[in-house]
Amino acid sequence: MNSPGFVLDARLAADSVLVAEGPLSQLRLMDDARFPWLVLVPRVADASEWIDLPGGQQRLLLAEVNQAAALLRGLQACDKLNIGALGNIVRQLHVHVIARRENDEAWPGPVWGSGPARRFDPEERERRVHALRAAFGRIDVSPT
Amino acid sequence: MNSPGFVLDARLAADSVLVAEGPLSQLRLMDDARFPWLVLVPRVADASEWIDLPGGQQRLLLAEVNQAAALLRGLQACDKLNIGALGNIVRQLHVHVIARRENDEAWPGPVWGSGPARRFDPEERERRVHALRAAFGRIDVSPT
Numbered sequence: 001m002n003s004p005g006f007v008l009d010a011r012l013a014a015d016s017v018l019v020a021e022g023p024l025s026q027l028r029l030m031d032d033a034r035f036p037w038l039v040l041v042p043r044v045a046d047a048s049e050w051i052d053l054p055g056g057q058q059r060l061l062l063a064e065v066n067q068a069a070a071l072l073r074g075l076q077a078c079d080k081l082n083i084g085a086l087g088n089i090v091r092q093l094h095v096h097v098i099a100r101r102e103n104d105e106a107w108p109g110p111v112w113g114s115g116p117a118r119r120f121d122p123e124e125r126e127r128r129v130h131a132l133r134a135a136f137g138r139i140d141v142s143p144t
Numbered sequence: 145m146n147s148p149g150f151v152l153d154a155r156l157a158a159d160s161v162l163v164a165e166g167p168l169s170q171l172r173l174m175d176d177a178r179f180p181w182l183v184l185v186p187r188v189a190d191a192s193e194w195i196d197l198p199g200g201q202q203r204l205l206l207a208e209v210n211q212a213a214a215l216l217r218g219l220q221a222c223d224k225l226n227i228g229a230l231g232n233i234v235r236q237l238h239v240h241v242i243a244r245r246e247n248d249e250a251w252p253g254p255v256w257g258s259g260p261a262r263r264f265d266p267e268e269r270e271r272r273v274h275a276l277r278a279a280f281g282r283i284d285v286s287p288t
Contacts, residue, residue, distance in 0.1 A: 065195065
C-alpha cells in the first residue's frame with residue numbers, strides 16, 4: 001500500500017508526531033495543546049487532493065477518518081468534530097480530524113488560522129501519544 | 145434515500161441556493177461571490193457528523209464530494225480544493241467543497257471565519273446555478 005517516493009512534508013513533520021501507521025496513512029498528533037487534533041497523511045507520493053486518489057484509497061482514507069474520530073471521542077468528550085482537507089499552505093495531502101469543545105480557544109471559528117500552536121509539554125505529549133496508541137488497536141478501521 | 149423529517153437548516157437556506165438533488169444530498173451554491181463554493185447537505189434528519197452516518201451513506205457523500213469538486217474544476221481553474229465538515233455554528237450536517245485560488249481574498253487561510261459573505265448579484269447567481277446544473281448531469285457520482 002506504500003507508495004515509493006513518499007516523504008513526509010517537513011512542516012507536517014515539525015508540527016506533529018507519529019502515533020501509528022494505518023493501512024493507508026500515517027496517523028499523527030498535532031503538537032498543539034489547545035485542541036485534541038489528529039492528522040492523517042496518506043503514504044502516497046505526490047498526492048495533494050483527496051478526490052484525486054483512486055476510489056479505493058479515497059474510501060480507505062474515509063475509514064481512517066472514522067477511526068481517528070473514534071479515537072478522539074474515546075479519550076475525551078467533545079461537542080463537535082471538525083474534518084478538513086485544506087492544504088493551502090502544506091500541499092502534501094493531509095486530513096485534519098479535530099475534537100472541538102464549545103469552550104475551546106477558537107470556538108466557533110475553525111482551528112486553522114486561529115493563531116500559533118501552543119506546544120505540548122514533552123511529557124504530556126508523550127502521555128497523549130501512548131494513550132492514542134493503546135486505543136488505536138482496539139478500533140476497527142471499517143465504517144459500519 | 146430521503147429521510148422523513150429532514151428540514152433544511154434556516155441559516156443554510158438563507159446563505160445558499162439549491163443547485164440539484166444528488167442521491168443523498170442537496171447540492172447548494174453558497175451565496176458568496178468571493179469564492180466558488182458548494183455545500184452538500186445530506187437529506188438525513190438529525191445528522192450532524194459525517195462519521196455517524198451509516199457506512200453506505202458516508203461513502204455516497206464522499207462520491208458527492210467528488211462530483212462537487214469536478215463541477216467546480218470544470219467551471220474554472222483552481223489552485224487547491226478545500227473540503228470541510230465543521231458545523232460549529234450550523235449543526236445540521238453539511239460538507240463544504242471550495243475551489244481556492246492563490247489570489248482569492250482569504251488565501252492561504254480558510255474561507256470560514258474570513259469575514260462576511262459578499263452576496264452575488266442575483267443575475268450572476270442565476271447564471272452560476274444554470275451553469276452548474278448544466279454540468280451536473282454530465283458528471284458520474286461514483287469515485288473511480
